[in-house]
Amino acid sequence: xxxxxxxxxxxxxxxxxxxxxxxxxxxxxxxxxxxxxxxxxxxxxxxxxxxxxxxxxxxxxxxxxxxxxxxxxxxxxxxxxxxxxxxxxxxxxxxxxxxxxxxxxxxxxxxxxxxxxxxxxxxxxxxxxxxxxxxxxxxxxxxxxxxxxxxxxxxxxxxxxxxxxxxxxxxxxxxxxxxxxxxxxxxxxxxxxxxxxxxxxxxxxxxxxxxxxxxxxxxxxxxxxxxxxxxxxxxxxxxxxxxxxxxxxxxxxxxxxxxxxxxxxxxxxxxxxxxxxxxxxxxxxxxxxxxxxxxxxxxxxxxxxxxxxxxxxxxxxxxxxxxxxxxxxxxxxxxxxxxxxxxxxxxxxxxxxxxxxxxxxxxxxxxxxxxxxxxxxxxxxxxxxxxxxxxxxxxxxxxxxxxxxxxxxxxxxxxxxxxxxxxxxxxxxxxxxxxxxxxxxxxxxxxxxxxxxxxxxxxxxxxxxxxxxxxxxxxxxxxxxxxxxxxxxxxxxxxxxxxxx
Amino acid sequence: xxxxxxxxxxxxxxxxxxxxxxxxxxxxxxxxxxxxxxxxxxxxxxxxxxxxxxxxxxxxxxxxxxxxxxxxxxxxxxxxxxxxxxxxxxxxxxxxxxxxxx
Amino acid sequence: xxxxxxxxxxxxxxxxxxxxxxxxxxxxxxxxxxxxxxxxxxxxxxxxxxxxxxxxxxxxxxxxxxxxxxxxxxxxxxxxxxxxxxxxxxxxxxxxxxxxxxxxxxxxxxxxxxxxxxxxxxxxxxxxxxxxxxxxxxxxxxxxxxxxxxxxxxxxxxxxxxxxxxxxxxxxxxxxxxxxxxxxxxxxxxxxxxxxxxxxxxxxxxxxxxxxxxxxxxxxxxxxxxxxxxxxxxxxxxxxxxxxxxxxxxxxxxxxxxxxxxxxxxxxxxxxxxxxxxxxxxxxxxxxxxxxxxxxxxxxxxxxxxxxxxx
Numbered sequence: 001x002x003x004x005x006x007x008x009x010x011x012x013x014x015x016x017x018x019x020x021x022x023x024x025x026x027x028x029x030x031x032x033x034x035x036x037x038x039x040x041x042x043x044x045x046x047x048x049x050x051x052x053x054x055x056x057x058x059x060x061x062x063x064x065x066x067x068x069x070x071x072x073x074x075x076x077x078x079x080x081x082x083x084x085x086x087x088x089x090x091x092x093x094x095x096x097x098x099x100x101x102x103x104x105x106x107x108x109x110x111x112x113x114x115x116x117x118x119x120x121x122x123x124x125x126x127x128x129x130x131x132x133x134x135x136x137x138x139x140x141x142x143x144x145x146x147x148x149x150x151x152x153x154x155x156x157x158x159x160x161x162x163x164x165x166x167x168x169x170x171x172x173x174x175x176x177x178x179x180x181x182x183x184x185x186x187x188x189x190x191x192x193x194x195x196x197x198x199x200x201x202x203x204x205x206x207x208x209x210x211x212x213x214x215x216x217x218x219x220x221x222x223x224x225x226x227x228x229x230x231x232x233x234x235x236x237x238x239x240x241x242x243x244x245x246x247x248x249x250x251x252x253x254x255x256x257x258x259x260x261x262x263x264x265x266x267x268x269x270x271x272x273x274x275x276x277x278x279x280x281x282x283x284x285x286x287x288x289x290x291x292x293x294x295x296x297x298x299x300x301x302x303x304x305x306x307x308x309x310x311x312x313x314x315x316x317x318x319x320x321x322x323x324x325x326x327x328x329x330x331x332x333x334x335x336x337x338x339x340x341x342x343x344x345x346x347x348x349x350x351x352x353x354x355x356x357x358x359x360x361x362x363x364x365x366x367x368x369x370x371x372x373x374x375x376x377x378x379x380x381x382x383x384x385x386x387x388x389x390x391x392x393x394x395x396x397x398x399x400x401x402x403x404x405x406x407x408x409x410x411x412x413x414x415x416x417x418x419x420x421x422x423x424x425x426x427x428x429x430x431x432x433x434x435x436x437x438x439x440x441x442x443x444x445x446x447x448x449x450x451x452x453x454x455x456x457x458x459x460x461x462x463x464x465x466x467x468x469x470x471x472x473x474x475x476x477x478x479x480x481x482x483x484x485x486x487x488x489x490x491x492x493x494x495x496x497x498x499x500x501x
Numbered sequence: 502x503x504x505x506x507x508x509x510x511x512x513x514x515x516x517x518x519x520x521x522x523x524x525x526x527x528x529x530x531x532x533x534x535x536x537x538x539x540x541x542x543x544x545x546x547x548x549x550x551x552x553x554x555x556x557x558x559x560x561x562x563x564x565x566x567x568x569x570x571x572x573x574x575x576x577x578x579x580x581x582x583x584x585x586x587x588x589x590x591x592x593x594x595x596x597x598x599x600x601x602x603x
Numbered sequence: 604x605x606x607x608x609x610x611x612x613x614x615x616x617x618x619x620x621x622x623x624x625x626x627x628x629x630x631x632x633x634x635x636x637x638x639x640x641x642x643x644x645x646x647x648x649x650x651x652x653x654x655x656x657x658x659x660x661x662x663x664x665x666x667x668x669x670x671x672x673x674x675x676x677x678x679x680x681x682x683x684x685x686x687x688x689x690x691x692x693x694x695x696x697x698x699x700x701x702x703x704x705x706x707x708x709x710x711x712x713x714x715x716x717x718x719x720x721x722x723x724x725x726x727x728x729x730x731x732x733x734x735x736x737x738x739x740x741x742x743x744x745x746x747x748x749x750x751x752x753x754x755x756x757x758x759x760x761x762x763x764x765x766x767x768x769x770x771x772x773x774x775x776x777x778x779x780x781x782x783x784x785x786x787x788x789x790x791x792x793x794x795x796x797x798x799x800x801x802x803x804x805x806x807x808x809x810x811x812x813x814x815x816x817x818x819x820x821x822x823x824x825x826x827x828x829x830x831x832x833x834x835x836x837x838x839x840x841x842x843x844x845x846x847x848x849x850x851x852x853x854x855x856x857x858x859x860x861x862x863x864x865x866x867x868x869x870x871x872x873x874x875x876x877x878x879x880x881x882x883x884x885x886x887x888x889x890x891x892x893x894x895x896x897x898x899x900x901x902x903x904x905x906x907x908x909x910x911x912x913x914x
Contacts, residue, residue, distance in 0.1 A: 005872075010867070010873075013873040017860060017864065017873075020755055020856075020860070021860065023755065023758070023759075024758075024853040024856055024857050024860075027758070027762070027849050027852065027853055028846070028849045028850055028853050030844070030846075030849075065872075065873075066872065067747070067748045067872070067873055067874050068744065068745070068747055068748070068866070068872055068873065068874040068875045068876075069870065069871060069872040069875040070728075070744070070745045070746075073721055073724070074564070074721055074724045074725065074728065074745050075745050075746065076746055076748050076749065112774065112844075113773070113774055113844055114770070114773065115765075115766065115768060115770050115773040115774075116770070119762060119765075119766040122762055123759075123762065123766075126755075126759050126762075129755075133752065141568050141571075141746075141749060142746075142748060142749055142752070145571065145575070145749050145752045145753055145756065146752065148575050148578075148579070148756050149752060149755060149756050149759065151579075152578070152579075152582065152756060152759040152760050152763055153759055155582065155586075155763060156582075156762065156763035156766040156767075159586070159766070159767065160766065162767075162769065162770070164590070164593045164594055167586060167589055167590040167593065167767075168590060168599050170586055171529060171583065171586040171587060171590060171599060172599050174579070174582065174583050174586065175523075175529070175532055175533075175536070175583065178536055178579050178583070179523065179536065179539075182536065182539050182540055182543055185543055185572065186516065186543045186546070189543060189546050189547045189550060189565075190546075190710060192547075192550060192565065192719075193546075193547075193549075193550035193553075193710075193714050193715075193718070193719075194714065194715060194719070195719060196554075196718075196719025196720060196721065197719075197721075211709070211710065211713060212710050212713060212714070215706060215707075215710055504604060504607040504647060504648075505648065506711060506712065507604075507607050507608060507611055508607070508611060508644055508647070508648060509708075509711035509714075510611075510708050510711055511611040511614055511615060511644075512707070512711075513704050513705075513707035513708040513710075513711055514615055514618075514704050514708070515614075515615070515618055516703060516704060516707055517700040517701060517703045517704030517707070518615075518618050518619065518622055518700070518704075519618075519622075520696075520699070520700045520703060521622060521696055521697060521700040522621075522622040524692075524696040524699075524700075525687075525688060525692070525693055525696050526622075527687060527688070528627065528679075530627055530669075530672060530673060530676060531627060531630065533669070534621060534622075534630055534631065534634055534669065535622065537634065537661075537665065538618055538621060538622070538634075538637075541637070541638075541641055541661070544653075544657075545641070545644065546707070546711070548644075548645060548648045548650055548653060549648070549711065550714070550718070551648070551650065552648045552649060552650075553714065553718035553720075554718045554719065554720025554721070554722055555649065555720075555722065556720050556722040556723055556726075557722045557723045557725070557726035557727075558726060559722050559725070559726065559737055560649025560650070561648065561649045561650055561722075562720040562721055562722045562725075563721075563722065563725050563737035563738045563740070563741050564721045564722075564725065564741050564745075564746070566650050566652055566653050566738045566741070567738050567741035567742045567746060567749075568741075568746075568749070569650075569653050569656075570652060570653060570656045570738070570742065570819055571742075571749055571750065571753050573653075573656050573657060573660050573661050574656075574660060574753060574757065574819055574896075575753060575756055575757075576661070576665075577660050577661070577664060577665050577668075577900070577903075578756060578757050578760035578903065579760070580665055580668060580669070581668060581760055581764060581903035581904070582760045582763045582764055584668055584669070584672045585763070585764040585767050585906055585907055586767065587672065587676075588672060588675060588676075588906070589767045589907070591675070591676055591679065595679075596679060597676045597679040598679075
């Protein structure tokens with residue numbers, strides 16, 4: 001970890017400045033230009049994310065920036081390691097894809113400003129800016145502000161349609177998110193009270209196992225779990241993600257819900273390593289296993305497609321938290337299990353692509369049929385073959401079938417579970433894969449069945465939107481060609497790395 | 502016991518009280534009130550940390566003071582958004598509850 | 604010490620009232636009292652800037668918002684009473700909360716002595732900022748990025764509130780139209796108070812660079828005056844589609860970003876200030892930020908558009 005600002009730190013600032021400037025411009029220029037502003041900023045933001053990843057790869061080191069030239073602990077630092085770069089790239093690609101898809105749903109009005117397009121494009125850029133702030137934040141309070149930014153950008157997306165059910169879902173989401181944030185802040189307060197700094201790098205050197213540190217970590221983790229909808233805090237997610245318009249569901253399930261998971265990683269892998277965390281990590285694993293099983297079983301019983309996909313998100317988030325007991329070292333100084341580390345991060349990334357594609361496919365189907373009841377999907381396979389194909393590709397990744405990013409991720413987690421002797425997680429992973437297969441085939445069987453009468457679509461579905469959905473699903477599949485070894489990019493910036501099995 | 506510790510204990514009780522109200526009240530408006538109570542307790546705890554850090558001629562560590570001010574503003578924004586959602590829900594349905602909630 | 608004990612007990616008592624009161628309106632009134640008592644506690648904790656903010660925002664504006672909401676929701680009280688959780692859940696919740704409070708209390712007693720603090724570092728660097736108030740130095744210099752993002756957070760909350768408007772009134776006027784009653788008490792008070800309040804707000808903002816105060820406290824007072832003027836019918840809330848309103852709302856964050864980016868050229872980093880111009884730049888940022896925050900706070904209280912725009 002460098003102890004001063006590194007070259008390329010300017011890119012980190014740009015990653016936040018670009019999307020937020022877009023928000024300000026959209027508000028002042030009005031709803032008729034919001035879409036155009038977003039479309040201009042999307043490739044620019046993607047270029048910045050690529051540049052950051054290239055810089056991290058080239059220097060094989062963390063990019064660090066001290067805002068205002070004030071060093072921590074007095075000032076705030078931005079840091080981008082390999083994990084940050086990978087997540088920022090994922091976010092950029094997904095936002096571009098979702099933005100292209102959403103052009104058909106929230107087109108710019110010709111005359112007066114309309115509510116939905118202005119709100120959607122503004123909040124899309126705001127989510128992007130907030131995500132980047134989360135991925136590069138190096139200070140716990142700065143991350144708190146970034147989390148609040150993300151919550152305020154995400155909640156109105158749920159109720160964007162204006163339907164009554166979405167209002168209740170949005171309010172419940174907001175209350176859970178606020179509880180999570182305040183618990184997170186309480187933990188940060190305790191850490192400052194004990195160690196005098198909120199900077200992640202400095203805290204990792206000062207923290208020691210004691211009641212204050214454990215209390216702070218527990219509170220912050222509980223808050224983050226509530227925001228990530230890990231079992232048993234998952235009740236708010238299905239109605240919120242299912243009720244939002246399709247591009248919003250894609251952002252919420254694909255990206256927004258990964259941010260608290262990312263912060264939990266920062267907490268457990270960056271701040272805590274001097275504490276004996278192995279046993280505590282088992283608790284996270286147990287909750288993750290419960291999420292996989294409960295989420296998948298409830299998904300099987302769903303009547304509506306979007307709710308099924310939302311419960312699938314609850315399940316897939318559980319896999320993410322299996323990473324904690326598997327990747328955390330057994331005792332201080334022991335090399336980390338980098339296979340599990342790569343597996344967990346790949347799960348986050350491939351799920352983002354796959355779930356976004358599935359939600360958008362479900363959105364197109366709902367537009368075509370006027371409803372999203374699974375029982376009424378017969379014949380849609382013939383009417384919208386590309387869309388259903390994209391849905392199937394996403395499902396392949398969810399199930400963990402080769403070739404797909406989901407397969408690589410789950411295989412790595414399985415390998416790590418067996419190698420570490422924690423075979424019970426392997427059982428859960430396999431069971432989760434079977435259950436995912438169950439609910440994916442449930443939908444595909446209906447979709448590919450022949451309709452009793454020929455299907456008339458309510459509105460024509462543009463091929464370009466279908467192409468975007470397929471492209472995103474293909475990304476999830478392409479990740480399957482990542483070699484089944486720890487990924488070097490993700491190791492950059494992680495101290496004490498050894499290639500483990 | 503110094504006055505800072507006294508207010509710290511007060512803050513600890515406020516957090517517990519607010520959490521109780523958040524869990525037990527079904528009405529979202531009462532939950533919002535309880536959330537603000539928790540926030541007040543957390544900020545008070547932070548203020549106690551600041552008071553204990555008095556040095557260099559300041560009555561308290563200025564960094565937590567600034568962060569508390571930011572937190573109070575953010576908490577207000579959250580309350581405003583939550584109330585707007587709640588009032589809109591009431592306008593549309595005539596009810597002010599979340600149905601089955603957690 | 605006796606005063607502090609009494610104040611702490613009073614704060615807790617009012618907090619218990621806020622949670623336990625049957626009637627929501629009574630609970631809200633309790634909450635406003637709680638906020639004012641808390642502001643007093645902040646003064647006792649040598650945090651006058653926080654005390655001002657708590658009184659203005661935490662108690663004042665939040666209280667106004669909550670009172671308005673509880674008045675409009677009064678009819679739903681009896682319906683909600685039927686959904687109260689049973690005694691087992693209440694007992695479990697009580698046990699959990701007692702444990703949480705006890706744990707936190709234990710931690711307060713376990714905080715390290717001597718307490719770690721950043722006060723010496725803040726004092727050592729304050730000369731470079733040209734400011735006299737260390738809290739303002741933290742907000743506008745050392746941790747300016749937090750303040751910058753916070754202005755965006757406020758703006759997003761407003762976008763979220765506006766997004767709840769029905770499509771047909773989009774771009775229109777927030778809230779109902781209040782008509783000024785020329786003989787009414789509210790109008791009289793408003794006509795008297797608003798100009799005075801504006802002066803007070805500007806003053807509190809201006810002295811914030813060397814004394815307790817600053818942009819948030821000043822902005823809240825300005826916002827409160829605008830709200831008062833709207834409620835008394837002296838002015839109407841502006842339609843949300845007006846270009847000047849949008850410019851007013853983004854001016855603060857926009858100038859903040861611009862000067863921050865200029866910091867690359869002037870002082871070598873984002874949000875860095877060259878020492879000779881530090882105070883000038885900070886004040887240049889603070890003026891539009893104060894106005895933007897005032898507008899945002901007032902509009903957050905006014906709510907989403909309810910009346911269609913004139914077309």
